Amino acid sequence: MNLKTYQAQTMAQALAAVRRELGKDAVILHTRTFRKGGFLGLGSKNVVEITATSGVNVLHPTEKRELLNPSSVRRNSHTQMERKISPMPPRSALEPSGPAGRDHSESISSTNRSVSSKDYLQQELKLVKQMVQELLQQNRKQQHPSVPEELFSAYMGLINQEVTRELANEVIEKVRSQLGPSQIMDDIKVRELVAETLTKMLPAAEPITLETTGKSKIIALVGPTGVGKTTTIAKLAANFKLRENKAVGLITIDTYRIAAVDQLRTYANIINVPLRVVLSPEELRQAIDSMPNMDLILIDTAGRSQNDDLKLHELKSFLHAAAPDEIHLVLSTTANQSVLLSTIKRFSSLNIDHIIFTKLDEAVGVGMLFGVMKKLNRAVSYITTGQNVPEDIEPGSVGRLARMIVHPQKGSEISDDNIPSIAAGEIL
Ligand SMILES: Nc1nc2c(ncn2[C@@H]2O[C@H](COP(=O)(O)OP(=O)(O)OP(=O)(O)O)[C@@H](O)[C@H]2O)c(=O)[nH]1
Ligand SMILES: [Mg+2]
Incomplete structure (x- = not known):
């Protein structure tokens, strides 16, 4: 020195x-x-x-x-x-x-x-910050080579909301092809277009539409245990009966638990609609025939584990006898994506027509629902947002779900200015 x-x-x-x-x-x-x-x-x-x-x-x-x-x-x-x-x-x-x-x-x-x-x-x-940024940059480029630099934050927004990588890539590519160089820098414009693109990629919402011919519309709700089937049936019955002024009948095949029948009976009494309890496929058919003047017949089923083949088979035979106009698969959004995907795989043998997403108020990630919709390629009929009967239900607006993803900070506050009636026609 x-x-x-x-x-x-x-x-x-x-x-x-x-x-x-x-x-x-x-x-x-x-x-x-x-x-x-x-x-x-x-x-x-x-x-x-x-x-x-x-x-x-x-x-x-x-x-x-x-x-x-x-x-x-x-x-x-x-x-x-x-x-x-x-x-x-x-x-x-x-x-x-x-x-x-x-x-x-x-x-x-x-x-x-x-x-x-x-x-x-x-x-x-x-120096450390610089190094971390360089590493992140390298890492993200390696992982997502196809995502353009300008849209990377929109892409990461989708990923953070649990949209699958494939779907997020698809959305971003579509958004990029529609935006000019100046618009691509406009965060608000990009978010709007991301929501719009996601919405267009999936089937529009399809809530229940009633027949105008006087024929009863028969709807069965199926799904795993505890997802909210019975509560959703009560919400639907109350809305159609009390708000739409329609004749509604209820049937339950869930006789495995006394409490399950009591639960629906309590709702039926409060809403003032008839309830039939059936033990076999034959009784189910008879029960439907005994309610000829109904606008809507809602069938409640027992929760079925997607791993229980025997019970699923039994459920199939009930549904076969009932020949419902529509089967709605009820899925709780508190489950993770892999559980939801394995559920739809097992229940797909029942010819599912629509999906009902429940418990959005407790959802783990709204983005994954888009993957589920895409996989099943079925429209959402309803989403439910709480335990309150009859209010916590609304038509399954894909647009609303998409806006919840691109504006996660606003969460469930985001709503359509005018949430359509429960029985409305096509909703985006
Ligand atoms: N947070 C929340 N809870 C809900 C919602 N819908 C239903 N629940 C609750 O979920 C629990 C189970 O609801 P049920 O309607 O009994 O579910 P289920 O699918 O009929 O259940 P099983 O008949 O046993 O298969 C109840 O405590 C409901 O209050 C919802 O949208 N949000
Ligand atoms: Mg139930």
Whole structure:
């Protein structure tokens, strides 16, 4: 290490000398001020002395720790403190700090140290940030080579909302092909188009439409246990009966649990609609025939595990006897995507016509529902958004789901200005 001592009348002059000889890499190790010359204290002059070097670069780990916590340095001895100062970035060490006093060694050193350590840490942080950004950039490019730079944040928005990568790629490619160079930078425009594109890619909502010929419409709800089939039937019955003024009949084949029948009977009594409880496919047919004047007959089924082939087979024979106009598969959005996909796989043997997504108020990721819709290629008839009967149900607007994805911060607040009636026609 090349140690040199510089003396001058002022700190500024001493620093200039250091800078001139050792250059910008110089590191100040020590400063002091003393009086020199004269006789018996008369005529002496202030001298500022700086000890500096240009050969120090390496920082020991323990010293780094102390730099991160300057108060620990302050507690150290003078000599130790000087040692800590040496690795500081040279430029700030060379900047004059404070007026020259009687003994600057302590104050200048500690000021230099705090200024230097701050600069040093800032530079380090900047470097680390830069490195992380470069790594992320590389990583994301490797993982998503086809996603254009400008649309990457829209793409990541979809992925964060659990839209599958394939679907997100498809959406972004379509959006890109529709936007000019200036529009592609417009975040709002991009979001709108993403929602619109997603909406168009999937079947439009198809809530129940009633026959105008006087024939009863027969709808069966099937699905795994506890997804909300019975509650949804109660919501539908209440809406059609009380809001649409339609004649509604209920049938349940869920006789496995006494509580299940009681649950539906309670709703039937409150809404004031007839309820038939049947034990076999034959009884089911008879029950339907016994309600000839109904606009709508809703059939509640027992929850079936998608892993229980026997019970699914039994359910099939009930459905065969009922010959419903539509079978709606009820899926809880609290399940994850793989559970939903395996459920639709097993229930697809029942010739599903529509999907009802329940528990959107507790959904784990709205985006995955698009993958499910695409996989099943069936329209959503309804979504349910809470336990309240009859209000927490609405037609399954794909547009509303898409807007929930592109504006996740607004969550379930996003609603159509005018949520259509439960029995409305085509809804986007
Ligand atoms: N948070 C929330 N809970 C719901 C919703 N729909 C139904 N539930 C609740 O889910 C639970 C199960 O509802 P059920 O209607 O009994 O479900 P199920 O599919 O008929 O159940 P099983 O007949 O046992 O197969 C109940 O506590 C309902 O209140 C919804 O949209 N949101
Ligand atoms: Mg039930």
